[in-house]
Amino acid sequence: MRRKVLLFAALVLGIGLLGLAEEKAPCVIKLGAVNPLGDITGDQMTKAMRLAVEEINAAGGVLGCKLELVVMDSEFNPAKAAAAIEKLITVDKVDVLIGGMSSGVHMGEIPILKKYQKVTVWAGAASHVCEEALKGCDWYFHLHPWDYLQGASEREALEAVFEKYGIKVHRMFVAYEDGAFGTISYQGWAALFKDYEVVGESFKSAAVGGGDYTAVLQHAKAENPDLFLWIGYEADALPIMEQAKAIGFEPPIFLGAPPGWPAEFGKSPLSHGVSLFAMWAPSLKEVNPVSKHFWDAYIARWHEEPVTYFAPLGYTNVYVVAQAIERAGTLDKEALIKALEETEYLSPLGEVLRFSPSNIIKHQGFKAQKLLQWQNGEQQVIYPFELATADFIYPFHFGGE
């Protein structure tokens, strides 16, 4: 009888200890991201996010909990991205949604985001159409500048540089790819610079079977513009420079506006002096310690250089959320929103990130692009002047001749 009682007591004690052990299992805070993994932007953004998560966990995690990143591939497909969001929320039960790229994809995701209204700190998408769809969504935070914010910052940057360097610009020629991206971008540019003489002409991008820019470059040459801007894709970047050089077209300012630049662009002597707008340049590591840390850590971890600004943007995305959760002390939605509103994060993109209202939403992060210029194979920051890493080369000459 006594033996049975002792056995029973041991059994109860064992079950109790097991329960305690389970209660003491490490807690996990889940971040869910939907990125285009087959594209270099999505690939590097995801790697940067993973780097940030590893750093945070190595430093003790968030609120004593391990941070976990769950990433789904959007495949640049709105329907697949929407399904991915639904899965992240309902199956993976993520606590916060982050990441993202492409306005077209985001339009497919927004209805699902609005269905569940989970705290979302979205990295990508630039179209104001997305912002219009998010009216009244106070649980939504956005990092990438909207298109009209980019435009306003581009004008501010150019005019500041014109003034500083005594440059006179009256006539602009804009060569734009004839798809939606190029056409809408050109219309935005023409509206933004309506007090300048802006001439535009479309071309067929190499990305969709084109690649012969001679006609549009000849027309640009005939116009003799003070500034030449081309709006197209990565595949157009070097061929446009080569064909411009071949026909002897050398405008005083050569400005390019692709979403990204090809790997070998800087290696070509024709790149020297080409200007561009972007949110980040590797040269920022010379003037920003967070940028330097990010650069070194990313290369050490992934054995490749970050080449797209979506990499530091993804890194920023994770840190902003992690620090907000830490400040809030909880994952409670209202407390987290309040903590995010208090964000002041020195980002590897160069500036301090704070959230403030844009035209429609309450919580807009970055509001400006930077003016950069290719110099000796590297992108240098020209504006904002407080982050400048080089002087503006003017006028443009091929190969710095």
Added chain:
Amino acid sequence: MPALSCKKRIWAFAIALLAVAAVIAVCKPYVLIQGLQRGGLYALIALPMALILGVVGIVNLAHGEFMMLGAYFAYWMSVSTGIDPLVAMIPTFAAFLIVGALTYYGTIKPVLKAPELNQLLVTFGLAMALTELANLLWTSRPRKLPLPYAYSSATIGHVTFGTFGFAYLAGALVLLLLLLWFLRHTRSGQAALAVGQNPRGAALVGIDVNRTYLLVFSLSVALVGAIGALFLVGHSIFPGVGSPYTLKSFCIIATAGVGNLPGILWASVGLGTAEALVSSFRGYGGWADLVFFALLIVVIMVRSYRKRVT
């Protein structure tokens, strides 16, 4: 009025063509230059397809994708060994002979006797697979080698123009002459013509039909792969770069007439010049593709009408 003899018709056509070229050269010299260069590129890419489609009747919808892979192969050779893409054309040709042979045995031979739709579907699937393979190996990020001779230029009078594009025209001329010599003056080439006309008849007279198909298909893939190396010099490459050229090659072959190799060159230059002419008018660049395909439709309709009348 008696109809012109064939020789006189050819002379009349040549004189008319020269007159048109002279007018364009005087009024819009860039159009002629661009037309020749663009047409040269189209002809260069279309000729290998004309070889297998026009001569032995195999439909290959993965034609542009083989060019794309050839470009990537040359890119990889150039980056890892430092050799120039023009030099890389030789090992690319050799490598793609093997690729062509393997592709033939793996996908084409099983469907040779099947309806043409099966060939279309198989090669379409192959095109998709090759594009995705390139995406997996190299991602969608465009690559472009910075080569100084790609932007070489010359000035005649007040006209400054790029000169590298003439390499495509020169390449097309050389390739055309080589293919004509191969088809007319070699046993394998004559066997290919015989198989294209009547495979059963060719087999009856002792021609190894399977070996002929294998040779012609492999040669076509090797040629378009090597052309990819030349294409790389002036263009960015990415997984989807080849497919528009498959369509254009088909259209050029249709315009020239299936089996008419010299016609490929004329059709290409004609279409390239028409595109360049339309693009030379401000704001009409977007019409270039429309003109290309409209001309194709007109030529095919005229040809059909003529056949009905005669």
